[in-house]
Structure formats: structure tokens, C-alpha cells
Amino acid sequence: MDTSRGADRGYRVTFGADGDPRTLAVTYGTRVGSDAVAVWRDDVEPRLERSEDGYERVGGIRATTYQGREAADMEWYATVDGTRVRTFGRGFLLGGGRGFSLRWTTPAADREEPASREALRTFLRTFRPAAD
Template sequence: GDIRATTYQGHEAADMQWVEDVDGTRVRTFGRGFLIGEGRGYSLRWTTPAADWNDAANQVALDTFLSTLRVPSG
């Protein structure tokens, strides 16, 4: 999928999405990578069956995950 520049919790970040088959199930993954300084970074991934991607419950869960995750400071 395409890579899109964004910011996350004040850090430069990049988002990607892709679809693949895992054990016979089509899944869709959202990935976000970001650097927090001093050579440290994170890669977040959210994967769900592709058929469930647009379900309201999935979107709420992803939004909650992204909005409540806190990275350590310092």
C-alpha cells in the first residue's frame, strides 16, 4: 500500500495499509511507524479480517487504540 506522512503524538510518523492472506483469511493491516528521538521508534500494527475493516466497532477500537496509547518519555 501507499505510505502517507502524518504526525502522531507530536512526532513525525508514517501510515501504511495493506491486504494479505493469512492462513486462508484475507486480512487488512494498518501500520504506523514513528520516531520519538535518541534513535528510538515504534511500529504499531492493527490487523483485522478484511471483511470487518469498515465495521463501526473495528473503527472505534482502532481509534481508541491510537488515541490512548502513550509512549514513554525520556
């Protein structure tokens, strides 16, 4: 598990095993804006383009709801330690400029494997932000 704090993004905890490209990252932000799609498009994606080797978005940024809250999904490819990976990201707003992002990263070749799909479904079904 890795934890980090960024001045403009809040706190991030990343779960995964050393040397294994499969990770779950949970980011909490305190200044994320009021439009989930705009957050991915205007804040997150430009950072990914600068920092992720081989960054390539898959499809469009999709507005959705998650646990009754405004949310948006985005997927992308990148290269991590020589492995092509694919990340599914779901960002959702809590109100008051606060929000979360959940990111599930797997080797691109394993993306459709039943275990990978089930892990993503489980993360999305069971994650709960702390009560205010």
C-alpha cells in the same frame, strides 16, 4: 499475547486471541532511522513482501504526525491462515534512532465495521510511549 525480539527491529508485543485474525502489534525499535516514510518504504515493506503471504500495499505511504512526532501510515492486505486481512500501520519516531509501530489487523471484510474502526481510534488515541 505474543512477544518477540528481532536483532534489527527491537521488541514486538502482539495482542489477540488464538484463532482470531484481529490483532494489535506494538513494535519498539532502537535503530529505525530518521525519516518515518523511509522506514516503512525501505525497511518494513521489503520484509513484508518477503514474509507476508499475498502482501499487497493499499495506496501510498502517508507522512503524518502522531502525538507531536514525525510519523507515517501504511496499509496492506495479506493472507493469514486462509483469511484475507487488512493491516493499518502507524510508525512514529522518538528521536535517537528509536521509534514505535502500531499495527491493527482485521479480516479485510470487517475493516469498515464500526467496532473495528472504534478499536483503531481507541488504540491510536490512548497509546503512550514511556517517558524518557
